[in-house]
Amino acid sequence: MNSVNTTNETASASKAASSAKNNQSLTQEDFFSLLSAQLSMQDPSNPVDNDQMIAQMASFSTVDGIGKLNDQIVNLNTVMTSSQALQASGLVGQxxxxxxxxxxxxxxxxxxxxxxxxxxxxxxxxxxxxxxxxxxxxxxxxxxxxxxxxxxxxxxxxxxxxxxxxxxxxxxxxxxxxxxxxxxxxxxYGHVSSVSLNSSSGAVLNVRGIGGVRLADVLAVTEA
Known part of the structure; x- marks a missing residue:
């Protein structure tokens, strides 16, 4: 019975490792599968230290949290770029x-x-x-x-x-x-003829005779 459980857990760990390799990332499910395999195959006379196991879990939680935060920042940047583009488009002709x-x-x-x-x-x-x-x-x-x-x-x-x-x-x-x-x-003062979107600087106003100007560098707006 123990042999069957060990075989199943080893297979689960191998599957998790293979999935992580293919996706180039370790999900929470993969992590706990590996952790379960580690605990099941540990030496009974020299078990895994509690502090070490907690440190592993804390490290994974930190990495997972950073990954989610990065995704949120990317989404926020997308929203801000779209907002800038909408705001800048209103300046065309001004x-x-x-x-x-x-x-x-x-x-x-x-x-x-x-x-x-x-x-x-x-x-x-x-x-x-x-x-x-x-x-x-x-x-x-x-x-x-x-x-x-x-x-x-x-x-x-x-x-x-x-x-x-x-x-x-x-x-x-x-x-x-x-x-x-x-x-x-x-x-x-310059006439805004069009607006461009730049991946690094966001919305850029194309001002006649001056060239590209970042929206953040505009000092004032007046009627055309």
Whole structure:
């Protein structure tokens, strides 16, 4: 009778090991089958230590819990990505403010608007507009006495008042702060033409003339 039980338990353990090998994972059922086989075939004069058996069970429970937690995180990431995509899709056709020192001058707008960030109030901020060839086409000043985020708008003309062609233009700003000339951060508004989903960064807005911008990097949204 004992021989039959031992044979059955050995077969059960072998089946569990084979199943684990094929699936490359050990389920709770497989674990207890192996544990039962271990207990049935232990040396009566030297039985398995209780602490060792408890440690094995605790280790399996920990691994099993981590596996389930990983599955939940994957599901949560999927939900968050879908939520981001839905949120981002509502921005198509809108204008967003992004931390980029470049903007796209279109025939419809005939202007590039943005925000200049200054750490302290300054009498004036010098703004320079350059084309894609690096040529300065326009310089003008903006009142920076309010400090903080200062609105900026270029009307799309060069220094002689001639309208510039549609295209990408770089915007830079600098001011004298505490007696020293400093470059200031410039953010520009851009038209959202489409949305892409990236496996690593989630929803990405395709902004005309600027390229891909993460949804998290959007500073403000305005009407088109």
């Amino acid at each position: 204008k967003v403010l992004v931390p980029a020192g470049a903007g796209y001058l279109s025939a419809e707008d005939n202007a590039i608007k943005g925000v200049i960030s200054t750490p302290s109030p300054v009498p004036s901020i010098k703004v320079s507009v350059t084309d894609e060839a690096g040529q300065v086409v326009k310089t003008f000043t903006v009142d920076g006495s309010a400090g903080g985020n200062v609105d900026m708008s270029w009307d799309g003309t060069d220094n002689s008042g001639k309208p510039m062609a549609s295209g990408i233009y770089n915007i830079s700003a600098n001011a004298t702060i505490d007696g020293e000339a400093q470059d200031l951060a410039v953010s520009t």
